[in-house]
Amino acid sequence: MEEEEGKFLHIVMFPWLAIGHIRPFFRLSECLARKGHRISFISTPRNLQRIVKVPRELSHLINLIAFPLPEVENLPPNAESSMDVPHVKQQLLKVALDLLQPCVRSFLERARPKPDWIVYDYASHWLPPLAEEFGISRGYFSLFTAAFMSFLGPTDALIFGEKYGRLTAEDYTVVPEWVPFPSDVAFRLHEMTKNMEKDAEGNEYDSGTSDSIRFGLSINGSEIVIFRSYVEFEPEWFDLIQQLYQKPIIPIGVLPIEDDEREDEFDNDDTEWPTIKEWLDSQKQNSIVYVALGTEATLSQKEAHELALGLEQSGLPFFWVLNRNHLSEMLPHGFIERVKNRGMVYTKWAPQIKILSHSAVGGFLTRCGWNSVTEALGFGRVLILFPIMNDQGLNARLLHDKKVGIEIPRNEKDGSFTSESVAKTVKLALVSEDGREVRENALKMKDLFGDKSRNNSCIDSLVRQMVQTRARGFIKEIRNDV
Template sequence: MENEKAALHVVMFPWLAMGHIIPFFHLSKCLAQRGHKVTFISTTRNIERVVNKVPSDLAPLLHIVSFPLPKVNNLPHDAESSMDIPYQKAQFLKIAFDLLETPLTNFLENSSNPKPDWIVYDYASHWLPKRAHGLGVSCAFFSLFTAATMAFYGPPWALLNDERSIPEDYTVVPKWIPFESEVKYRQHEIKKNLEAPPAESGTSDGARFGASIGGSDVVLFRNCVEFEPGWFNLVSELYQKPVISIGVLPPSVVIDENLDSNDTSWLSIKNWLNKQNQESVVYVALGTEATISQKELNELALGLEKCGLPFFWVIRNQPRHKQEDLQIQLPDGYEERVKNKGIIYKGWVPQTKILSHSSVGGFLTHCGWNSVIEALCFGRVLIMFPVLNDQGLNTRLLQQKGVGVEIPRNEKDGSFTSDSVSESVKFAVVSEEGESLRTNARKMSSLFGDRKRNGQLVDDCVAYLMENRIGKSSRRMIFGQKRRE
């Protein structure tokens, strides 16, 4: 009984992508705030980017461990994240990541005071469950994807023996989904996903997912059951193991006038937003990894110009390793033409502060799940432009939820026009016909932005981890369902 009340020691080990490292670190802080020891492990440069400084009140419990990323041919020496390299070279980053198996195993074996109870890990760590179980450490797979996406990918056996080999195989609903669904890829989306050669690292992404899920003792989801109840029930059946919703880990937006006064970049952004009408601004950002062609950028730019609405467009500076993207430029004279209506911002921005501002009326997004969560926390309607990975599947799910509109594109090649961008933006943000979308998005803020409810889901997860810290649990349950039943 005393052991059940003792604090946990949880090791966190995310994949090398900002969209994974950040929520893993967010969960780490949530666990430490509840009195549990957390060891957060990543590579040196990624820790410098994300962690910065552990809050003083959490320092005794939240420990940061950095591993040097092993050197690999065809991977630039300072590339430690998927944002540092072209998408087509992601497999080389996975080769380097797999070489962390030995130092991580040594850490788990030698760690004490206390010994780790759980390791929370990501999809790429296909070798980790076997190593951890051999050392008596329980394993939690942390999915940063929706339940709908994971159900589309399939159960572990299907992932390990994936028969889908051509793009067309991914444009239909798989046989293990028993209900009507539109959650599937467009042909142009899956073609882009298949561009990276899966054999380079020796293990396909499907096999990584399959082994990581199959070897886990429990699967954690960064989502709320209420948002996709049917999909949560389905993944529980497909995985045949506990599936726990930990909530969306809503971002905190701290408005501190003293701190903000020293942040000149945010002050300039806020001053511009303050001058705009309420819910009139289109915020545009395509994440840290998505890259688009020159033609696509031109059409997007012209569409924003045509829509006539004020916009704030974040264009991330490309790393020097993405040489093929460096020549992409805005149309001639564009910034001069839109200077009274739009802002082109190159570099990092405080996205949650922008989305929380009352002048923002819509979010033109790639539909990465992190960005979607941030938008719906503040009830922002979505203009959806998926680029790669799970973003197309997210878009179909969000369409079914009626919280946004997808920019129409050619099914096969993904082409689109500036007119389709303009019309989609106006429909979502200002049209009378789009009011139902805006209403639905606003309603989502009561679910995604409910800190009390999301905090309770983390508490429920902690209770499960404490109760099942040793060995595998044979119980099958989904936290968060009690309130629906």
Template sequence: MKASKSLKVVMVPWLAMGHLTPFLELSKSLAKNGLQVYFVTTPNNIARLPKLPPNLTSSITLVSIPLPHLDGVPDQAESSMDVPSILQPLLKMRFDLLESPISAFLEEVQPDWILYDFTSYWIPTMAAKMGVSCAYIALFNAASLSFIGPPSALLGNVRSSLDDYTVVPCWIPFESDIAYRPYEVVKFEHSVDARIATSDTVRFGNSIAGCDFVGIRTSPEFEPIWINLLEKLYGKIVLPIGFLFPDCNNDDNEDLNCDNWAFFKEWLDRHEPGSVLYVAFGSESSLTQEEVYELGFGLEHSGVPFVLILQDPPGSDKNVIDMLPEGFVGRVAGRGLVHRGWAPQVKILRHQAIRGFLSHCGWNSVIEGLGLGRVLVLLPVMNDQGLVARLLVGQGLGVEIERGEKDGALRSESVIKAVRLAMVEKEGEEVRIKCRNMTSVFGDNKLNDGYIEAFVSYLEENKKSK
């Protein structure tokens, strides 16, 4: 049964395509169930979003609020993909300047619910003053959030050093190997450093502590013990919303820039079914010069056909193709397709020629890969990606590329070994089968729609009276 259109929901995602896109998918799911949705972000990000399906344009309002100026951040930078990682704290400071205009908008609309991202830690206080219900929408898996910890640990700053992130915390009561490796911790040091901006630990802590409940992008079919633990750690309802898997049969779910699909399709059509490895690292994860070189050398000598998608490093004038081994593009011509810039990822992944996905372990990409049954080759780069990799390896759902134990150095030999194991060697068949079987969890529309319907029912039954 559809909810009443009188139920108004405001969405406030973080300024990253990996957050904007699933928030938009959730918005579309809510609109299909009869809710009126207001999706709040900045002008440049609205321009980057996929086009809304015509049947939902009357139910979803895209609300454009200009991002105020902040010294140290380019005015045109409205997304985390626009700035290098060192500027991420300043971008979050700039995002915080939206607190006042968003408050004014909420006063005007008077929504029933505010659904917000972890960066918007000021939303719960704002919602309480207005007497409006609010929910934190967690776009991370339950295992990663359990490792990060309960609000008391986040706000109490119980991890006194970065080394504390390399061990399983005391609040996880069962055996686990989900923790960061020392070289991974160095990469997110800026996100827990409160000397520049409000740290991510404070943002997470307040977002969780102040909400009425948590909606999480996962399901009990995938990680039941972690969801149960997270509910105990948070001391409040943690409601799975499914995986928000994009509708592969609906071109409106692809980015507007889909003109190059024919180019990829023509190349893929020339290859045998289940023979090609797709390699991509999302919109934010940047590899170093050395990593691009070693990755390229490894792919070249793996003997496996591949599609390699690379992005120029944000804030740099380097051409990422120049970072590959000299003569690489010419030597792999025919067996390897190299592309710089945006690519229609879901369309490529669903092509019958694709067998595997070498990924940075971003949760969006993992969902898309497993939703289509592709075997995963794991190369975590930043943020929570190392934790995601540990979870997947523990469940037999991927092959992680080994790095140097102390410095995290990537070597071509490790790329070759992992790619061949996942893609062609007999020893990798069990992993390939497990990944194929995940389509019944990550890609099952009926299962995931059921979680959305339960989520909508909860919103209807638990909104605050005005």
């Protein structure tokens, strides 16, 4: 009996406070629990309540640990995730996250059975030495592509960026010297400027530790680095990241959701789906542009106008989800009335995976968040690339290089674009003969991103690595005791 129990691990999960991070962390938790491993999933009360729902059959293996987020000056009350605050105030969430360190310490010290592993995100740079103090193995889980992490570079470049010539926004607009092959994967100036923007009063909030240093220390302190991606999709970047990190790199696929599983959205009310499905059912196969810019992206009124007018000028049917920041109020006068016969502007939460899986959807106009990209490619949908913030610009360059998407042209300095460029790109991606190769390449991705059997094999490889690493740790402890 003891030998059988020894095959299973107790794994602690500690994601960053963002919907797009909590969801894949919990999806990985489910995959591991289905293989018999015990999971302790740590987040804040509100995040656990609105995002995480433990399947009944796994309730004996997944334990939710809620730590209230400490109050921080200028952080809005009840703000527990990045979707609850403007982009410029997200550093304040990192201040609050850092203040959870005593709670995490106490949990790791008292947890029984003793945790074998803690899998953590980029923001909790203080966690690796804390876990090591208690003899717990550490796994850094990257929810970013191997291309993005390679662009950031070796950990020394992350921690001591000034020594590598990274001092200004312009320094991130060129491919770094450690990339040994031809590549277009670099930021545009307007993307870096937006990542560094201040609030309306000119305030620039600081957590005390830059994101770059958080990345570097988190990776440095890990025993393995886990990637939510496939080697087959970005092999050259996985080769490079292995050289840069010099430690085990474990790709676990994209964690596709099973057909019979619910979507782990922050709003689990699926009562709207019949209305959406009825509209989709009335459309021709592969004809619709699905447009969704996520829960955090913001557009100016001019950008909202140009995007709307571009969809109108394209002449193609579309389904546009506008459920944040009153964006629907920023649309051009009369737009909704003019497009009502071929376009739906939806202002409530919408089940993205169900929409993407519908046969009427031909393409996806996306801000290039990796979660949404993997979901779309899992159904073979061609991508119209419209990056807005964070890692999305690099994702767009990668997807363009892989010929599975087409990027809407923008002014590299200020990010401006026209309705004409939107219309042209949408038609190129969905119906133009010149876009046929991209559509065919995207369709082929269904065999990779939608392959649940392949993903399951990746999880098995991760488990083997974790068990072997734990075994080596036990041997080391015994030798030290002797």
